[in-house]
Amino acid sequence: MHLINIKVHMLQQPTVARMQHTESKPAIAGFLQRRPRWAPPAPLFLLQPVLRRIVQKIAENNPDMFGRLGPHYRAVFVIDPVNLPFVMLLRPDPDDLMLVARRRSEISEHDARISGKFLDLLMLVDGDLDGDALFFSRNLTITGNTEAVVCLRNALDDIDDSIAEEVADMFGRPGRAALMALRRMNEKRETQ
Amino acid sequence: MIRPELVCPAGTPSAMRTAVDAGADAVYCGFQNATNARNFPGLNFTVPELERAVAHAHAGGTKVLLALNTFPPAGKVDLWKEAADTGARLGVDAFIVADIGVADYIARTHPDIRLHLSVQAAASTPESIQYYCREFNVKRVVLPRILTVPEIKLMADEIPCEIETFIFGNHGLMVEGRCSLTNYITGLSTNMDGVCSPAAQVEYIKDDEGNLSTRLGEYTIDCFSCNESAGYPTICKGRYLTPAHDGPYYAFEEPISLNLSTLLPDLMKAGVTALKIEGRQRSKAYVKSVVSAYRKAVDSIMAGQDPQISDLLALTEGQKETQGAFKSKTWR
Numbered sequence: 001m002h003l004i005n006i007k008v009h010m011l012q013q014p015t016v017a018r019m020q021h022t023e024s025k026p027a028i029a030g031f032l033q034r035r036p037r038w039a040p041p042a043p044l045f046l047l048q049p050v051l052r053r054i055v056q057k058i059a060e061n062n063p064d065m066f067g068r069l070g071p072h073y074r075a076v077f078v079i080d081p082v083n084l085p086f087v088m089l090l091r092p093d094p095d096d097l098m099l100v101a102r103r104r105s106e107i108s109e110h111d112a113r114i115s116g117k118f119l120d121l122l123m124l125v126d127g128d129l130d131g132d133a134l135f136f137s138r139n140l141t142i143t144g145n146t147e148a149v150v151c152l153r154n155a156l157d158d159i160d161d162s163i164a165e166e167v168a169d170m171f172g173r174p175g176r177a178a179l180m181a182l183r184r185m186n187e188k189r190e191t192q
Numbered sequence: 193m194i195r196p197e198l199v200c201p202a203g204t205p206s207a208m209r210t211a212v213d214a215g216a217d218a219v220y221c222g223f224q225n226a227t228n229a230r231n232f233p234g235l236n237f238t239v240p241e242l243e244r245a246v247a248h249a250h251a252g253g254t255k256v257l258l259a260l261n262t263f264p265p266a267g268k269v270d271l272w273k274e275a276a277d278t279g280a281r282l283g284v285d286a287f288i289v290a291d292i293g294v295a296d297y298i299a300r301t302h303p304d305i306r307l308h309l310s311v312q313a314a315a316s317t318p319e320s321i322q323y324y325c326r327e328f329n330v331k332r333v334v335l336p337r338i339l340t341v342p343e344i345k346l347m348a349d350e351i352p353c354e355i356e357t358f359i360f361g362n363h364g365l366m367v368e369g370r371c372s373l374t375n376y377i378t379g380l381s382t383n384m385d386g387v388c389s390p391a392a393q394v395e396y397i398k399d400d401e402g403n404l405s406t407r408l409g410e411y412t413i414d415c416f417s418c419n420e421s422a423g424y425p426t427i428c429k430g431r432y433l434t435p436a437h438d439g440p441y442y443a444f445e446e447p448i449s450l451n452l453s454t455l456l457p458d459l460m461k462a463g464v465t466a467l468k469i470e471g472r473q474r475s476k477a478y479v480k481s482v483v484s485a486y487r488k489a490v491d492s493i494m495a496g497q498d499p500q501i502s503d504l505l506a507l508t509e510g511q512k513e514t515q516g517a518f519k520s521k522t523w524r
Contacts, residue, residue, distance in 0.1 A: 068204075068234040127206075130478040133507045136422050136447075141398055147233050147391040154234030157475045158204040 044086055044101040051088065054167050055099035059092075061166055066094050068155035072148035075111040080104075081118035092152065112144030119186050125156055126164040128186075193460050195494050196467050199257065199356060200483045203235045203472040208245045210476040211254075215487030218255035220288060221245070221472065222386075227275040228259040229290075229312055230472040231386030243282050255285040260298075261310035262386045263291045263369070273297055280305055288334070289313075290369050290383075295328040308332040308356070312369035312383065318350035325353050332356055332466060337364045337450065338517045341458045348463030355463060359452040360482055360504065361470025363516055365445050366428055373427040377409045394425045406430075415440075421511040423447020429509075447510030453486070453501040455518055457493050478507055 059066075066073055069092055076098075079088040087107060091098035102108075116124070120139055123129040131153050134140035142149050156163070168179035200216035202208035211219045222228025224236040237245060242258075249256045258279040264272045272294045276287060280302045287305060289295045290312035298307055311334040315321045324330040332354040335344065348355055358364065366373075374388050375381045382388040395407040402418030406425045413430030416422045423429045429447050431440035450470075452459065459467070467490065469482050485502035492499045505513060 067238075070233055072233075127476055130475045130481075130507055132424075132474055132509075133478065136509055136511055137506070138404070138416070138419070138422055141404070142396050143398060146394040146396065150232060150391040151234035153475075154204060154232075158206045160206050160209065 044103065047086075047101045051099040051101060052097075053170065055090070055097050057166060057170055058163055059094055059097055061161070062159050062163075063094070065155040065159055066092065068158060069151045072111075072145070072151045075145060075148040075152075076109070077148070077152060078107055078110045078113040079121065080113055080115040081121055082115050083117050092155070110144065112142065112146070112149045114140070114142055114149060116140040119182065119189065122164060122182060123186055126162050127157060127159070131157075193494070194465055196460055196465055196490060197255075197356075198483070198486055198490055199466050199468040201361075201469055201472040201474065201479060202245070203230065203232075203474070204476070205237065205241050205245050207472075207474075207476040207479045209248060210479045211483050212249055212252040214480050214483035216254050216483055218257055218285070218466070219249055220257040220259050220468075222259040222261075223275055223278075225271060225275070226262055226384065226386045227272050229261050229310075229382065229386050229388075230259070231262075232473050233391055235473060239278055239282070242279075242284075246282050246284060250283070256283075257286045257288055257308060258284040259288045259310070260294055261288050261290045261312045263312075263383050264293065265384050269293060269297075273301075276302060286331070292328070295324070295330070299328040303329070306331045308334060309353075310334055310369075311336055311358070311364070314367050314369045318347060321347075321351045321353065325351065334358075334468065336368055340521065341455060341462050341518055344459070344464060344518075345462035354465040356466035356468050357452075357459060357464050357518075358450060358470055359456070359459070359467045359486065361450060362509075363445060363448055363450045363514060364470070365516070371428070374408075377411055377427060389424070389426045396425075421447070423510045446512075448512040448514050449508035449510075450516050450518075451504060451508065451513040452515055452518055453489055453499065453504070455515055456489055456499055459518075460493060474507075481507060 073093050074091065077090045079090055086101045086103055089098065089100050089102055089110065116134060116139055120129060120134055124131055124134065131140060164179055168175035197217040198215065199218045199220060200211040202211050202219040202221040208219050208221060222230060222236050224238060225231060228236065246256050260272055260275050276298050279287060285306065286308050287298050288308045288310045289298065290310040295307060307328055307330045309315055309324050309330045314336055315324060315333055316336045316338060321333050330353055334356045337358055344355065344357065369383055371382055378390055378393050380387050380390050389408055393409045397405045397407065403415055404422060405412050405415045407413065408425055408427065413425060413427055424447065428444040432443045433440050467486065469486060471478055482504060485504055489499040489501055505511060
């Protein structure tokens with residue numbers, strides 16, 4: 001086989017540094033989105049102070065992780081749990097941290113998007129699932145700046161302690177009970 | 193039968209600690225620069241990280257092998273020499289090298305530290321391996337993944353060093369250390385810059401129907417339909433259009449992982465003394481699962497029992513596994 005004989009097919013779309021929002025079609029499954037259609041949208045403003053506390057706590061406990069982000073610490077990531085009614089915008093800049101919830105119709109400019117089911121994303125962040133395996137099985141989708149995503153993945157994967165437990169501990173006994181329930185749900189899912 | 197060394201990947205300090213805890217006999221790792229063939233963004237070790245990691249590994253009885261397995265471009269050899277000097281100062285147990293200049297420097301400057309010949313050197317004949325052993329006192333060769341088990345047995349009888357073979361991970365059929373496909377598309381070299389398919393030039397595009405296109409630089413190298421398993425964005429595993437074939441086809445190899453769990457007893461009988469798990473770019477979840485599975489399998493064999501083989505299919509590329517050339521030269 002000579003490479004010169006292989007006619008590679010080129011896409012016409014140009015690569016752009018930052019992506020504009022495109023409407024996604026989240027899968028509707030599981031208890032997490034059992035909200036009836038007639039119900040009002042989730043009140044995201046209640047989530048914002050909680051998310052701010054979470055990202056600040058993780059940054060405080062794991063200051064070494066930022067070194068692995070290289071030049072991408074100012075990148076904006078859309079974390080898209082496809083079975084939840086909202087996404088999260090993350091900017092892992094230690095001097096200007098951001099983790100906020102947004103409706104899918106309100107996503108602003110961003111550098112990369114990471115989409116998957118909520119439990120998969122949780123287990124991934126917690127070092128319990130392999131991101132490449134999730135990608136191979138098509139349960140994880142990456143779009144936008146791939147290098148930024150790889151850096152974020154490696155930064156999170158180098159954290160020894162459980163991020164999920166750090167977050168759960170912030171909310172005391174109810175937080176730990178919620179995490180236990182989520183982990184049981186994941187184990188049940190894996191054995192099915 | 194000699195108890196083989198289980199050689200495990202460590203892309204980050206946390207992955208190294210995971211490998212040690214999971215039963216690795218040795219871990220291999222690299223610095224955050226072009227001296228190693230997994231020079232990926234956000235991966236690998238700083239000097240202080242490696243210092244702490246060596247101490248941790250040695251405390252657990254695990255050896256640390258430092259990969260300096262790329263080829264220095266002319267005029268830039270100092271980076272490789274400095275990496276070797278630093279590794280020696282930190283107490284690594286062996287260097288994994290591919291370039292004869294790097295091998296020569298280490299053999300002369302740090303003669304007390306073991307030299308392992310990387311798969312990147314693509315040494316696949318007794319004559320070439322004997323040369324490395326004679327000239328640089330190489331103690332172990334990592335064989336290319338192109339030999340059958342009987343061929344490895346014949347090799348073991350003819351060479352004066354230990355044999356390490358890959359047992360899980362990348363299938364790796366290109367002539368390693370010679371592959372210029374990434375360079376052809378991106379201008380960066382796998383062998384000199386340590387980057388195969390640099391992430392900065394990889395892009396995934398998902399259409400409204402769920403099909404996923406993989407692009408490297410300006411080229412589309414594959415398109416997976418919505419329910420099809422995906423693979424890495426490497427040119428060697430892309431599907432291409434050519435007048436000689438109807439529709440796109442895998443020109444070189446396909447997304448599939450090597451898994452030699454059922455061949456372990458044969459490999460050990462053939463004289464393989466080190467079993468290597470590929471995947472420094474993978475997560476610690478991967479490291480934990482694969483290292484634990486192989487630890488259990490090797491221990492079972494050494495205890496005279498049937499190997500306990502865990503199902504690792506979910507971790508394989510394209511969700512497919514093969515025994516590749518180890519089983520037969522006609523695996524495709």
